[in-house]
Amino acid sequence: MEPVEINAGTWYLRALRADDRIDDRPALADGGITDPDYVARRTAQWAEETNFSWAVCEPTTAELVAEIVVTPGADDTAELTGWARPGYETALDTGTTAVRRFVEGGLGLRLR
Template sequence: MEPIEINAGGYYLRALRADDLLDDRPAIVRAFEDPEMKRWVSDYRIADLADAGAYVRRRADEWARGVRCSWAVAEPTTGELLGEVDLRGLADGDPQAACWTHPDHRGRGVASTALGAAVRFGFGALELPRIGYQHEADNTASHRVAEKCGFRLVGESVHEGVRLLQWVAVP
């Protein structure tokens, strides 16, 4: 599948980029240096531009294989990277949404606006019957985003000693 751009109102969703016209890698490195990102997004370690480049290539490959739709949340006039939102698990029938916001842009509704647009895309264009969302129980920002986007809390679990909340959205 080719990446699809989405107009999300005050933001637009586009593929992550690292080319001559637009390079998201420096913003990705800065975001992943942030202590809050390290705390809540622990499955990626991005220390430099090479790591960020691999991250951008991985997302492009996931689009191409149809296993994840991932969007850079961008400022519409400059293209500045504000965060990322994705729908993953598309190939295995267990679609899950995820998002993060660059530390310089938190508290402005970036994540909830982007996640809402991605969920609408999942239901409308991909015809997904449901979309899950999971976060650590202590992550109050993710909790608020889930509620704002219409997810319903359906349970919790413990994984490696960490309490996780599971949410679901349906069309």
């Protein structure tokens, strides 16, 4: 599956990136994620449909302020997790609500 972008009102959700236009790795490091292959792994997981992840971003700058991850289970369930940079807990809450709707309505999965 190709990554799905979600408009969550005041926040924009997109796939993680590390390219010549946007590099999420510094923001990920603020969240304690320093693995240099993290973004590539998350991209591959979308294609394999083993995990779906979203960078919750400030819409005017595209800066990552939180990450949401959905892990499908063996049945029709999924686990939703996430983290936010300090001061951006509201962005995580808003993004989680939007992802929850997508997972249940768009993917047909029940969140555990």
